[in-house]
Amino acid sequence: xxxxxxxxxxxxxxxxxxxxxxxxxxxxxxxxxxxxxxxxxxxxxxxxxxxxxxxxxxxxxxxxxxxxxxxxxxxxxxxxxxxxxxxxxxxxxxxxxxxxxxxxxxxxxxxxxxxxxxxxxxxxxxxxxxxxxxxxxxxxxxxxxxxxxxxxxxxxxxxxxxxxxxxxxxxxxxxxxxxxxxxxxxxxxxxxxxxxxxxxxxxxxxxxxxxxxxxxxxxxxxxxxxxxxxxxxxxxxxxxxxxxxxxxxxxxxxxxxxxxxxxxxxxxxxxxxxxxxxxxxxxxxxxxxxxxxxxxxxxxxxxxxxxxxxxxxxxxxxxxxxxxxxxxxxxxxxxxxxxxxxxxxxxxxxxxxxxxxxxxxxxxxxxxxxxxxxxxxxxxxxxxxxxxxxxxxxxxxxxxxxxxxxxxxxxxxxxxxxxxxxxxxxxxxxxxxxxxxxxxxxxxxxxxxxxxxxxxxxxxxxxxxxxxxx
Amino acid sequence: xxxxxxxxxxxxxxxxxxxxxxxxxxxxxxxxxxxxxxxxxxxxxxxxxxxxxxxxxxxxxxxxxxxxxxxxxxxxxxxxxxxxxxxxxxxxxxxxxxxxxxxxxxxxxxxxxxxxxxxxxxxxxxxxxxxxxxxxxxxxxxxxxxxxxxxxxxxxxxxxxxxxxxxxxxxxxxxxxxxxxxxxxxxxxxxxxxxxxxxxxxxxxxxxxxxxxxxxxxxxxxxxxxxxxxxxxxxxxxxxxxxxxxxxxxxxxxxxxxxxxxxxxxxxxxxxxxxxxx
Ligand SMILES: Cc1cc2nc3c(=O)[nH]c(=O)nc-3n(C[C@H](O)[C@H](O)[C@H](O)COP(=O)(O)OP(=O)(O)OC[C@H]3O[C@@H](n4cnc5c(N)ncnc54)[C@H](O)[C@@H]3O)c2cc1C
Ligand SMILES: Cc1cc2nc3c(=O)[nH]c(=O)nc-3n(C[C@H](O)[C@H](O)[C@H](O)COP(=O)(O)OP(=O)(O)OC[C@H]3O[C@@H](n4cnc5c(N)ncnc54)[C@H](O)[C@@H]3O)c2cc1C
Ligand code: SF4
Ligand code: FES
Numbered sequence: 001x002x003x004x005x006x007x008x009x010x011x012x013x014x015x016x017x018x019x020x021x022x023x024x025x026x027x028x029x030x031x032x033x034x035x036x037x038x039x040x041x042x043x044x045x046x047x048x049x050x051x052x053x054x055x056x057x058x059x060x061x062x063x064x065x066x067x068x069x070x071x072x073x074x075x076x077x078x079x080x081x082x083x084x085x086x087x088x089x090x091x092x093x094x095x096x097x098x099x100x101x102x103x104x105x106x107x108x109x110x111x112x113x114x115x116x117x118x119x120x121x122x123x124x125x126x127x128x129x130x131x132x133x134x135x136x137x138x139x140x141x142x143x144x145x146x147x148x149x150x151x152x153x154x155x156x157x158x159x160x161x162x163x164x165x166x167x168x169x170x171x172x173x174x175x176x177x178x179x180x181x182x183x184x185x186x187x188x189x190x191x192x193x194x195x196x197x198x199x200x201x202x203x204x205x206x207x208x209x210x211x212x213x214x215x216x217x218x219x220x221x222x223x224x225x226x227x228x229x230x231x232x233x234x235x236x237x238x239x240x241x242x243x244x245x246x247x248x249x250x251x252x253x254x255x256x257x258x259x260x261x262x263x264x265x266x267x268x269x270x271x272x273x274x275x276x277x278x279x280x281x282x283x284x285x286x287x288x289x290x291x292x293x294x295x296x297x298x299x300x301x302x303x304x305x306x307x308x309x310x311x312x313x314x315x316x317x318x319x320x321x322x323x324x325x326x327x328x329x330x331x332x333x334x335x336x337x338x339x340x341x342x343x344x345x346x347x348x349x350x351x352x353x354x355x356x357x358x359x360x361x362x363x364x365x366x367x368x369x370x371x372x373x374x375x376x377x378x379x380x381x382x383x384x385x386x387x388x389x390x391x392x393x394x395x396x397x398x399x400x401x402x403x404x405x406x407x408x409x410x411x412x413x414x415x416x417x418x419x420x421x422x423x424x425x426x427x428x429x430x431x432x433x434x435x436x437x438x439x440x441x442x443x444x445x446x447x448x449x450x451x452x453x454x455x456x457x458x459x460x461x462x463x464x465x466x467x468x469x470x
Numbered sequence: 471x472x473x474x475x476x477x478x479x480x481x482x483x484x485x486x487x488x489x490x491x492x493x494x495x496x497x498x499x500x501x502x503x504x505x506x507x508x509x510x511x512x513x514x515x516x517x518x519x520x521x522x523x524x525x526x527x528x529x530x531x532x533x534x535x536x537x538x539x540x541x542x543x544x545x546x547x548x549x550x551x552x553x554x555x556x557x558x559x560x561x562x563x564x565x566x567x568x569x570x571x572x573x574x575x576x577x578x579x580x581x582x583x584x585x586x587x588x589x590x591x592x593x594x595x596x597x598x599x600x601x602x603x604x605x606x607x608x609x610x611x612x613x614x615x616x617x618x619x620x621x622x623x624x625x626x627x628x629x630x631x632x633x634x635x636x637x638x639x640x641x642x643x644x645x646x647x648x649x650x651x652x653x654x655x656x657x658x659x660x661x662x663x664x665x666x667x668x669x670x671x672x673x674x675x676x677x678x679x680x681x682x683x684x685x686x687x688x689x690x691x692x693x694x695x696x697x698x699x700x701x702x703x704x705x706x707x708x709x710x711x712x713x714x715x716x717x718x719x720x721x722x723x724x725x726x727x728x729x730x731x732x733x734x735x736x737x738x739x740x741x742x743x744x745x746x747x748x
Contacts, residue, residue: 179690181508181515181555218506218557220690224494246692250704257697257704257723259730266693284731358726405691407709 013116016045018123023338027308030193033335034123039079042127046075049119052111057121060109062455065089067106067121074124083132086125087141091165092158092454094133094200097126099191100451101329133203140210144171149468152177152236154221154408157185158450159242159441161208162457163464168211170465175236177219179407182273185244187450189273190265192302194309195332198272222411227437238436238464241423242457245402245442251294255352256398260286260360264295264303264399271306288395290314292363294349295399296326301333303397304341315341316391320348320368320381346370348381350388352396362392402447412437422446430460438464473553476529483608484536485579486545487521493528495520495558501586502564502681502713505532506689508555509544516540517686517708519583520559533582533611560689561712564679566590569654573645573676574600574620575638575667577659581612583681584658588619591656597621599650601641603659607632639667652676657716661725668716678716682707684727699723 019035020026026033037045049071057067066085073082086093102108102122110118132138149172153160156178164174182188184201209215221227221243230236248263250256262270270285291307293300296319307315317336319326322345326333337343344365351364367387370379404421416424416433425432425439432439440456442448477489495505504519522531536545547553564587572591576584581602591598600620604610606629617623624641625633634641638659655671655678657664664680671678684696684707691709698707701718705711 179557180688181557218555219494220557220560223558223560224498246690248692248694250694250697252704257699257727259726263694266687266695269687269693357729358723407690 012048013112015117015120016041016048016123018120023335023340026194027305027339028311030309032197033194036130037123037127039077039131042074042079042124042131043077045120046071046124048112049075050111056109056111057106057119060105060107062105062449062451063089063458065106065125070128071119071121071124074128079128079131080135080137082128083137086128090125090451090454091162092204092450093125094129095158095187095196095204096451096454097122097124097129098196098200099329099449101449103330105451133200138203138207141169143169143211146173147171147469148173149238150175150234150236151464152221152227152230152234152239153242154227154239155179155185155242155244155441155443156183156205156215157242157244157441157453158187159244159443159453159457160185160240161204162454163240163242163438163440163461164213165208165211166458166461167464168208168213170461170469172464172468174212175214175216177221177224177230178215178217179220180273181217183215183217185242189269190299190302192268192272192306192309194305195302220407222407227408227412227415227434231436237468238438240430240457240460240464241408241432241437241439241443242441242453243405243408243443245447246405247403248398249401249403250398251349251400253349253351255354255360258352258354258360258396259358260288260354260394261352261396261398262286264293264299264397265402267303267397268299268306271310285310286395287311288393290316290391290393291395291397292316292318292349292391292393293397293399294318295401296321296328297399297401298328298332299402300397300399301328301336301341303399305336305339307395307397308339308341312395316344316393317341318344318347318349318363318365318391320346321370321378322346325370325378344391346381347389348383349396353390360394360396362390363396364388364390402442404443404446408443420446425456425460427456428459429463430456431463436467473556475547475549475551475553478547478549481533481611482604483606484545485533485609485611486536487531487533488544488547489529489531490553490556491528492530492556495556496523496528496530497525499523499530499559500563501566501590502583503559503561504583504689504712505530505556505558506560506686507532507544507553507557509540509547510554513540513543515555515687515689517560517683517689517712519586519681521582521585533579535579557689560708562710564590564656564713566594568595570596571650571652572596572598572654572656573642573650573652573671574598575642575655575657575659575671576600576602576616577638577663577667578604578609579611580659580663580681581610581616584656585612585615585619587656587658588616592619596654599645599652600624601626601638601645603627603633603638603641603663605629637666638663639670642667642670646674655679655716661721661728664716665719665721668719672717679713680716680719681713682711682719682724684724685730698727 107118368381374380438460441453603626696707699720
């Protein structure tokens with residue numbers, strides 16, 4: 001093989017790199033970490049795609065994005081058309097391009113990945129959506145005539161936003177009810193600015209409002225009005241519940257209510273929604289010199305990286321299994337490492353230590369080893385005898401998971417709830433056990449992903465259209 | 471318009487009563503419930519009890535004391551202004567039944583949340599004795615309203631400027647010494663007051679309910695910042711409370727957690743006072 005041949009081989013199998021803020025600088029600002037592809041980079045990457053006849057990537061995508069088609073349009077320089085192609089199946093490509101776990105979905109199955117780097121589907125998705133937005137090409141799609149049928153959507157996370165968009169396009173009169181004072185769900189209060197700029201979320205919501213979707217914030221369904229009242233008194237023909245998994249789990253260990261122990265939800269909410277990081281913000285947050293975050297998912301990575309940006313000198317992740325079992329996106333673990341997050345793997349807190357005033361001074365942890373796989377298929381962590389040790393810190397963030405919010409389940413008597421507290425809904429159509437009430441997203445699946453929530457929203461929207469228009 | 475301030479009244483030193491147009495909340499609310507309120511976007515979300523409401527006219531009332539930045543901003547609004555955000559009614563309503571003889575004890579701004587409970591207790595046919603207290607006469611609120619609803623009313627001030635000279639706990643002891651017996655007690659006020667007073671009522675074998683006021687952020691069960699320990703279990707006050715059985719509360723923990731942000735809050739207050747002086 002000649003030198004030039006090897007080179008072109010390599011190019012074929014090497015991903016066009018994404019330019020990023022360098023770790024030493026970005027760890028003290030909130031700007032987005034990757035800059036995104038420019039046009040040349042996007043075209044170069046798109047040209048690597050083999051345009052498979054039977055694309056494996058699509059099978060890995062929960063909403064069946066027409067991946068080779070949109071990539072071909074990018075390769076041809078038809079960026080606007082690429083964005084429109086994406087939006088046929090995915091209403092929020094700018095968001096998904098940034099937060100989907102591509103390595104286990106489309107990119108995980110891409111045929112090129114067998115020999116080299118898989119095509120950077122996520123980066124390309126983000127590129128097309130960003131291009132469309134910054135070129136001012138976002139257009140209101142063809143809309144069906146108004147049919148006057150009122151639909152209530154509970155929650156403004158990705159599931160609710162998707163349902164609202166789909167139904168509005170079909171002529172329904174859609175109102176989203178959101179408990180908090182701003183719409184967006186986890187996209188707003190959970191995932192931090194440096195990973196998903198809030199401006200993008202805001203523009204997606206503005207777009208929905210252009211489609212005619214109404215959003216009523218500060219409305220806690222179940223409390224302000226129940227689902228039954230919305231239907232019987234206010235004339236909503238159907239209700240979609242996308243209320244998410246917003247109830248933080250704690251570890252139930254000694255010292256957990258000490259001052260300086262946060263759930264990740266509280267920590268990230270104080271930082272994101274209440275803007276503790278902005279100069280004008282007035283919501284206090286303990287910045288912490290040494291912050292310990294417990295957990296191994298995206299939520300833990302986000303908390304640990306937020307701690308750095310709030311000024312922590314050391315940000316430590318404590319996780320009870322090993323890196324290969326971590327549920328976080330590969331990119332997040334990689335970025336966290338680059339930024340200097342310290343990983344204490346295979347250990348678990350057994351107590352939180354505090355001083356006489358109740359302020360956190362550290363954690364006591366125990367080492368773990370991996371045993372047989374459990375029901376999740378991951379190897380079960382088992383404590384190692386007499387291996388306890390202490391880590392000094394002044395803030396602890398608990399990021400070990402979220403459960404479904406019980407507000408709707410407890411105020412909607414005739415809806416079936418699983419023993420995990422999730423709403424029981426049929427995966428194939430989004431129907432619950434209550435007529436004309438549909439559900440999807442984390443409230444049904446338990447804490448999952450943005451794209452699965454959107455997929456469930458789309459399924460439910462189609463069923464609602466069927467049930468109400470035929 | 472929704473959230474507009476319809477009426478503003480100064481009840482006592484730094485205590486205000488606002489009537490707010492809020493038809494949906496007015497229709498649903500029950501005694502013991504609260505709202506999350508953000509006066510203007512630059513402030514925090516804070517919990518305030520719904521002190522009164524009229525479903526037909528579509529208003530709710532809040533009574534609040536200026537203690538820090540957000541309540542200071544709130545007190546700066548006027549009739550006609552719209553409050554940026556109000557969500558509710560939140561929390562479990564008070565469990566009201568015909569208990570028989572009930573004692574209601576309120577201290578400071580805690581008299582405000584006690585008022586709707588008193589009204590509901592009377593509606594349910596209870597005989598209610600009420601004790602309210604404040605630092606001084608100038609700080610006392612709702613005396614007239616409480617008197618109208620209660621079968622008996624006692625007032626105490628710490629400095630003796632009005633009513634009994636001393637604490638509401640002293641008055642409770644006197645009432646008991648005089649031979650009065652109660653089937654149920656509701657105690658609301660500053661944490662120290664609730665701790666002390668409920669220890670007395672419990673010691674007399676009276677079932678006692680207190681309304682806890684930890685720091686809250688969302689008020690919908692999403693953050694866990696409001697967690698309190700009751701009978702050894704962690705509870706979220708916003709969704710599991712705010713009222714709890716007084717006999718199981720870890721008061722020391724609640725006091726520590728309420729002080730979490732003291733240094734931040736003092737800084738805020740000082741900055742504000744400077745701004746006021748300038
Ligand atoms: C910190 C963090 C990082 C994450 N990172 C990723 C990632 O990188 N990639 C990924 O794919 N997924 C990620 N996830 C998971 C993903 O965000 C969720 O799976 C997804 O948002 C679920 O969408 P949803 O629409 O079901 O609910 P949510 O986004 O949770 O939205 C539910 C909304 O409903 C509102 N609500 C709840 N109850 C009521 C009520 N009674 N009345 C009115 N409104 C109500 C809530 O306030 C909320 O706004 C992350 C989650 C967190 C917390
Ligand atoms: C369910 C519930 C109902 C409430 N109802 C009322 C009411 O009807 N009227 C009323 O005046 N207040 C009520 N409060 C207390 C009120 O929420 C606080 O006074 C308010 O949050 C203070 O905000 P700030 O920004 O003005 O003061 P900050 O600057 O936040 O605090 C100033 C001082 O108040 C203390 N503080 C902060 N938060 C609370 C709190 N949640 N409870 C008690 N002290 C606190 C601080 O430790 C500090 O000393 C209630 C609290 C809860 C949890
Ligand atoms: S599997 Fe890979 S190479 Fe084939 S179409 Fe999908 S992205 Fe392109
Ligand atoms: S205030 Fe957030 S859970 Fe109660």
